[in-house]
Amino acid sequence: MSREQPHPPEAAEPGWAKALPREARTFQGNRAGFVTRLLANLVDVTLVSVTVGVLYVGWAGLLFVLSPSRFTFPSTPFAGLLGLGALVAWVSWTVSWATTGRTPGAHVMGIRVVNYHGQRMRWQGAALRALFCLGFLPGLLWVIISGENRSVQDLVLRTSVIYDWTNRPPPPAGS
Amino acid sequence: MTTTDVALGGLLAGARLSRRVAARTARLLGPAARLLADPPLVPRRLRLAPRLDSWGRLWQTERAALVATGITSSAATAERALETVLPLVDLTPVVQGVLERLDLDAVASDAVGSLDLAPLVDAAVSELDLTDLVVTRVDLGGVVGAALDQVDLTQVVVTRVDLDRVVTAALDELDLTALVEQRVDLAGIAERVVDDIDLQDIIRESTGSMASEAVRTVRMQSIDADDTVSRVADRFLLWVRRREVTTDAVLEGEESPEKEDE
Numbered sequence: 001m002s003r004e005q006p007h008p009p010e011a012a013e014p015g016w017a018k019a020l021p022r023e024a025r026t027f028q029g030n031r032a033g034f035v036t037r038l039l040a041n042l043v044d045v046t047l048v049s050v051t052v053g054v055l056y057v058g059w060a061g062l063l064f065v066l067s068p069s070r071f072t073f074p075s076t077p078f079a080g081l082l083g084l085g086a087l088v089a090w091v092s093w094t095v096s097w098a099t100t101g102r103t104p105g106a107h108v109m110g111i112r113v114v115n116y117h118g119q120r121m122r123w124q125g126a127a128l129r130a131l132f133c134l135g136f137l138p139g140l141l142w143v144i145i146s147g148e149n150r151s152v153q154d155l156v157l158r159t160s161v162i163y164d165w166t167n168r169p170p171p172p173a174g175s
Numbered sequence: 176m177t178t179t180d181v182a183l184g185g186l187l188a189g190a191r192l193s194r195r196v197a198a199r200t201a202r203l204l205g206p207a208a209r210l211l212a213d214p215p216l217v218p219r220r221l222r223l224a225p226r227l228d229s230w231g232r233l234w235q236t237e238r239a240a241l242v243a244t245g246i247t248s249s250a251a252t253a254e255r256a257l258e259t260v261l262p263l264v265d266l267t268p269v270v271q272g273v274l275e276r277l278d279l280d281a282v283a284s285d286a287v288g289s290l291d292l293a294p295l296v297d298a299a300v301s302e303l304d305l306t307d308l309v310v311t312r313v314d315l316g317g318v319v320g321a322a323l324d325q326v327d328l329t330q331v332v333v334t335r336v337d338l339d340r341v342v343t344a345a346l347d348e349l350d351l352t353a354l355v356e357q358r359v360d361l362a363g364i365a366e367r368v369v370d371d372i373d374l375q376d377i378i379r380e381s382t383g384s385m386a387s388e389a390v391r392t393v394r395m396q397s398i399d400a401d402d403t404v405s406r407v408a409d410r411f412l413l414w415v416r417r418r419e420v421t422t423d424a425v426l427e428g429e430e431s432p433e434k435e436d437e
């Protein structure tokens with residue numbers, strides 16, 4: 001059992017493929033596997049964490065500027081930070097998937113989220129998927145088990161995460 | 176032997192006899208005749224010899240003119256006679272008879288052999304304007320057409336002409352760059368090529384998506400890892416007969432894959 005290589009031969013390659021490394025061309029458009037998606041998610045989570053950290057430091061700096069004499073680092077409950085991180089992640093992922101189809105981590109790893117027509121997701125779909133991903137992180141594991149490299153979220157929302165190293169945004173939904 | 180032969184033989188014999196008689200008579204009577212013609216002691220004007228001498232000189236002086244006159248008048252007479260006779264005679268059978276008896280080939284070859292033709296031909300050619308003659312008298316179009324019909328000109332050129340040299344010489348004389356610049360719409364061609372290969376797209380992709388060699392390496396390694404994980408997983412998952420990773424993603428220029436989700 002092996003991965004399908006469904007793409008046309010090199011002679012029929014479109015113009016955009018010529019800009020890609022030869023070894024990467026055959027994968028373009030295929031659903032991405034577990035490792036790539038996990039790495040992309042790790043990058044995204046790291047970025048969200050950094051963002052939360054920056055927000056925390058910024059909040060502390062604001063407090064310091066307002067009353068330097070009584071300044072102490074704000075004691076924020078872990079759940080609060082987690083909630084903030086979830087909010088940042090939800091907003092950024094929604095915007096990313098509904099516009100370019102790729103979060104910063106997906107950009108680094110060269111993957112993109114598309115709907116069941118291979119098009120860019122609608123805003124509500126992107127928001128729902130971001131919520132689903134945050135609420136059920138283990139859903140990604142289904143990529144390993146799935147016969148189609150799809151997470152639970154992909155199955156439910158009928159989306160796909162594909163290898164796409166180009167900068168070309170996918171066509172908008174309904175086009 | 177005919178009667179004519181006998182008669183003519185008799186005349187000849189008579190003539191010879193007369194000559195002998197005359198010669199002998201002259202020998203016998205010569206001295207007496209000379210004495211009579213030029214007698215001594217007779218005044219010169221009464222002698223016969225000077226008169227004879229003057230007659231002889233007169234003949235010598237007038238002989239050439241008289242002969243010429245005689246020939247001319249004879250020719251004129253002959254011409255008139257011919258003009259009178261020729262209309263009365265049917266010359267054709269005569270000439271035919273002559274021609275039948277003549278070996279014209281031998282005569283012609285003898286004549287040609289005895290002639291030095293080269294100077295004759297040279298003289299004739301120098302007198303003639305051969306070019307003008309050919310141009311006015313010859314159907315040059317017909318001649319050239321017939322010649323071309325019989326010749327495979329392409330084959331002749333291919334085998335007989337050093338095409339390399341011809342082309343090289345032509346190229347040496349041409350300023351190809353200037354020619355191309357003048358005659359070819361380079362801007363149009365360049366524009367069409369750029370349109371065909373979608374250059375802007377390639378530049379955008381090559382400068383944008385390929386962030387760095389490191390990123391490319393990480394991506395390829397992760398794709399390999401994906402593959403490995405999939406294969407290991409598929410080995411344990413009996414219901415996965417063949418992992419289907421194609422999608423509905425429609426990348427530009429790519430055929431639309433199956434829509435397995437619908």
